């Protein structure tokens with residue numbers, strides 16, 4: 001049996017973060033009841049991932065008398081919030097380069113709001129003693145193909161211009177920091193984010209929300225929204241939420257407002273986690289600051305160490321299936337990730353994998369979330385973080401609450417908030433267009449970063465496909 005076959009043999013088809021067997025006794029999160037009979041709410045939040053959890057907490061902090069109800073179709077961590085890599089960023093624009101290209105005029109404000117957002121998250125975690133392994137250690141972006149070295153140099157300049165603490169590392173310096181024979185250079189970004197255990201953060205948020213008086217339901221999908229004079233009826237299979245206002249935080253899932261489906265592309269992304277590395281293997285990686293690492297291609301990997309010294313390795317193979325469906329398990333993607341991991345770190349040969357999973361990335365054509373209202377302003381939505389929502393979801397929640405309150409803030413003035421992204425075409429066109437774009441991106445990676453006519457055309461309109 002080859003090295004990579006052990007992935008399939010050993011790894012359990014489950015998410016590492018929500019593997020309760022690894023949690024100390026008594027800490028496994030409780031399940032909440034489903035809604036059995038009609039109830040009322042001032043604000044109903046649909047979806048209890050990060051967006052919904054932050055919205056619940058922030059709504060209560062703002063107005064303790066407000067009756068806030070949070071409902072989810074499943075249980076804690078079912079969506080992307082429970083499945084991600086745990087990279088937390090201050091970027092609201094899917095990275096600085098994209099923000100500078102897409103919203104140059106508003107970039108200073110976007111940066112300030114993003115930095116404030118991350119600082120507030122860190123302060124909240126500290127204040128509420130949430131044991132989420134939040135480490136604001138920044139990250140390193142590595143070049144693994146020759147053309148990416150120049151790209152990193154240009155990115156370094158941009159980061160400096162915007163006051164960020166970055167250093168360009170040449171090949172030897174980079175390999176001295178983290179020992180991979182694939183590295184040609186690196187950009188060490190010291191601030192701007194770090195790493196977190198996403199499920200521990202979600203559990204902490206839920207604890208605070210509950211303490212503030214938020215009522216929580218699970219296994220209660222909202223199937224339909226109906227306007228009723230000054231209320232919104234959010235119907236479930238068994239009952240109904242009679243709500244003054246509704247915030248939709250359903251992300252890449254097909255939620256009850258059908259029109260949002262034009263704007264979100266559910267892209268499947270896969271992840272592997274190893275057993276805890278023993279001292280020898282851990283030392284062979286170097287990596288003293290244990291910052292998260294991403295590589296610089298269009299198709300990129302992200303990887304990091306967990307608190308118990310496992311290597312989490314994901315990304316690269318972003319998959320869109322016809323009609324948007326998909327599976328948490330995809331053997332070819334997991335095998336490919338294992339191969340790439342051993343290419344990146346040959347010194348880990350023989351390490352066992354313990355977990356493999358996949359999840360839906362909430363992609364929009366402009367790589368950032370979008371916002372809006374429906375039903376005369378009684379329903380608001382915030383979704384579509386395109387794989388960078390661990391931090392930005394708090395900002396999304398704030399915007400959602402701004403919209404429900406009909407207040408003008410620096411957030412609501414942003415073009416990113418006022419305008420929707422270009423919609424994706426419907427099927428049967430959607431799949432071929434996405435696939436064509438995906439292949440064009442792979443070709444660009446293979447051709448020294450040169451973007452062909454299709455990608456250049458999309459770039460002109462600031463649209464594309466990313467995870």
Ligand SMILES: Cc1cc2nc3c(=O)[nH]c(=O)nc-3n(C[C@H](O)[C@H](O)[C@H](O)COP(=O)(O)OP(=O)(O)OC[C@H]3O[C@@H](n4cnc5c(N)ncnc54)[C@H](O)[C@@H]3O)c2cc1C
Pocket residue numbers: 046047048049050051052071072073074075077078079080081082083084085086087088089220221222223249250251252253254255256269270271302314358359360361362382383384385386387388389390391392393
């Ligand atoms: C594999 C993977 C890796 C990622 N890595 C990173 C990363 O390292 N860093 C980063 O910043 N971002 C990352 N992301 C993206 C990030 O996880 C998301 O952007 C973020 O968690 C979005 O949170 P959310 O609350 O908006 O959505 P979700 O967490 O998806 O929550 C939506 C919730 O809505 C519920 N729901 C759906 N429909 C209904 C309904 N009709 N009624 C009731 N409830 C409903 C779902 O059950 C779900 O719980 C990753 C995503 C994936 C999939």
